[in-house]
Amino acid sequence: MRFQGQPILISGAGRGLGEGIAKHLAAEGAVVGVADINQPSAHTVVDAIRAAGGEAHAYGGDLGNRSEYFGVAEAFRYDAGGPLRAVVNNASVLVYEPIEAVTEDTLDRMLSAGLKSVFWGVQAFLANRDESAPGNILNYSSPVAYRGRPNTGAYTTIKAGIAGLTKVLAGELGPRGIRVNAIAPGSVPTPATEGFVSAEQYAERAKHIPLRRNGTPEDVARAAAFLLSDEAAFINGAMLAIDGGIIAAG
Numbered sequence: 001m002r003f004q005g006q007p008i009l010i011s012g013a014g015r016g017l018g019e020g021i022a023k024h025l026a027a028e029g030a031v032v033g034v035a036d037i038n039q040p041s042a043h044t045v046v047d048a049i050r051a052a053g054g055e056a057h058a059y060g061g062d063l064g065n066r067s068e069y070f071g072v073a074e075a076f077r078y079d080a081g082g083p084l085r086a087v088v089n090n091a092s093v094l095v096y097e098p099i100e101a102v103t104e105d106t107l108d109r110m111l112s113a114g115l116k117s118v119f120w121g122v123q124a125f126l127a128n129r130d131e132s133a134p135g136n137i138l139n140y141s142s143p144v145a146y147r148g149r150p151n152t153g154a155y156t157t158i159k160a161g162i163a164g165l166t167k168v169l170a171g172e173l174g175p176r177g178i179r180v181n182a183i184a185p186g187s188v189p190t191p192a193t194e195g196f197v198s199a200e201q202y203a204e205r206a207k208h209i210p211l212r213r214n215g216t217p218e219d220v221a222r223a224a225a226f227l228l229s230d231e232a233a234f235i236n237g238a239m240l241a242i243d244g245g246i247i248a249a250g
Contacts, residue, residue: 002229004029007080009073011063011121012091012113014041016190017140020217021088021224026054028225033076033084035059037091037113063091064112066120073124086136086228087125089118092158096196099153107154114158118165126173135178136228139166141239143186143247159184163239170237179236181227186243188215210245 003025013022014036026032026049034049036042039060049056057079061068077083092114095106118139129135142159144152162182169180187205189197197205206214223242226232241247 001029002225002231003085005031006085007031007033007076007082008086008088008228009033009035009076009084009121009125010088010090011035011069011117012037013088014038014045016192017185017188017217017220018088018090019045020221021090022056023049023052023054024218024221024225025228026056027052030054031080032056033059033072033080035061035063035072035076035091037062062112063117063120066116066123069117069120070124070127073128077128083130084125084128084135085130085133086138087121088138088140088224088228089121089162090140091117092140092155094155094192094196096151096155098151102154110154110158114155115161118162122169129178134233135173135176137169137173137178137180138224138227139180139182141166141182141184143184143241143243145184145239146247147250166239167237174236179232181232181235181238181240183220183224183227184239184241184243184247185220186215186241186246188217188220188242190217208246209243210249213244215242215244 008030010022012018013034022032034042034045042058046056046058059072061072063069093110139162141162144156145160145163166182
């Protein structure tokens with residue numbers, strides 16, 4: 001129970017990796033804020049956490065909108081009965097397409113969900129954090145930030161930006177007692193990727209991963225929990241690859 005009673009807000013936690021992190025942290029005692037643009041999905045995750053004996057609260061909102069993110073953080077602070085100990089900036093929109101197919105609407109939507117929400121999440125956390133305890137910010141990047149994967153121009157730009165921002169914030173917020181790290185999950189089948197990667201494609205990917213398997217949401221959740229825990233108290237500005245060795249193998 002490493003996070004007993006700690007309010008932790010997670011964006012994009014209505015499904016996929018965010019859902020897995022939310023359930024894992026709740027199982028370790030955290031009071032979890034499940035925020036998602038799809039509010040019914042957020043409530044479904046919260047219902048599952050409560051059924052398992054955990055504490056969680058659901059919030060709907062477009063977290064690429066600053067005022068909505070702040071509203072969610074303030075509501076969670078009230079519902080949790082105290083200031084936040086951590087925020088996990090997990091929200092994103094995934095679109096794979098050739099560079100000439102990227103439209104202004106798609107790019108705006110991806111930048112809003114995947115990059116602007118990180119800025120607003122950090123600001124909302126700073127405005128609602130527990131000043132008497134160490135703080136934690138965990139961002140969600142990707143191996144594509146390190147590898148030139150075709151047809152991921154917008155997504156790679158966002159994830160590379162998050163990798164750079166994480167380093168900046170580690171230096172900027174470290175003196176205030178706040179650790180800022182990022183995770184880079186590799187090939188992990190989730191409902192969010194079903195429309196872009198088939199089961200056959202995942203099987204083919206596994207052949208090229210050094211560990212010869214795809215990841216699971218629990219692989220990612222355990223790594224995220226480690227970075228948020230006191231066990232990682234001197235880790236700041238790190239990018240933790242959870243990819244079975246894809247980045248290392250090149």
